Amino acid sequence: MSINQYSSEFHYHSLMWQQQQQRHHQNEVVEEKEALFEKPLTPSDVGKLNRLVIPKQHAERYFPLAAAVVDAVEKGLLLCFEDEEGKPWRFRYSYWNSSQSYVLTKGWSRYVKEKQLDAGDVVIFHRHRADGGRFFIGWRRRGDSSSSSDSYRHLQSNAYPHAGRKLLQEMHTRREANKGRTNTSHLVPVF
Template sequence: MEREEMFEKVVTPSDVGKLNRLVVPKQYAERFFPLVAATDCVKGLLLSFEDPTGKSWHFRYSYWNSSQSYVMTKGWSRFVKEKRLDAGDTVCFSRGAGPDARNHFFIDWKRRILPIRGYPPCRQVIFYPPSPVTAPPEAEVQPGSVPTGPDSTPAVGGQAVAKRVRLFGVNLLCPEP
């Protein structure tokens, strides 16, 4: 069956925690799951969803006046537990495409992307080659000396020469004590 995406929600700690409910964003709730009668608002509706494995999930959907929010309650915690959802994961809601299939709902989920330990989270790594202005200075070789690296102290004729350090793009000469 062809599907039409309704919305996705990144679940919060309270959506997957001990509150046993999923808060449905108001704009999506009113667009895709309208409560039609006053009695619907009190008791709620039982909505059925099919997951990618073909398993049916039934959630009670209602409006909570106390928090003025639309929620899915009964059945939600079982879904969270079985799919091992964590805060940051995404739940995807869709329905059948076309007038005859619009009341056939589907649910899917995606794991959040975890950063590699020790590296900051990022979407893309961009490499900028060093420009001549910011590139570290080349090692200087003077007659009678040995080429040095950035952490060594150059010597000319057996005497220590000032150490050269590059800090924030500025070359500094540091005399030896």
């Protein structure tokens, strides 16, 4: 076996190990999450009102405002979430007496813009199983059954998201073609 063949074999197995470790880590993260609820977005949720209405049954169950703390009810409090990339998001959460609704306000319009959300898309809420005060937020497009978290996990399963799959396929093809041969194979990543 030449040094180039050895190097190619080593690199191939190294990439495979990295992918396996990333999939294992992603599965652990998913298992740590408990699904809370999903909210299909209305035109007003993504419009100029800059707020997301949380259905009352979910708001009172998962994000209860302490009735004894008048300031919390009137001014709201900050709820912190992590998105599918681990980016923190902070939203002001409060109860609007005028419409008798629970809403996420400050920070919500930035989330809508960054994720390019539209009416009909679905926002997904999770919390950490062991740390009930740690929340996660994700989304999926209208009619799509996989969440952004699923899509992100799929992307992260490649050691090199933009070139990893092509590189591994090329390495595997050349490795199979060179079985039993003594010539040297040179592998060049395809970007």
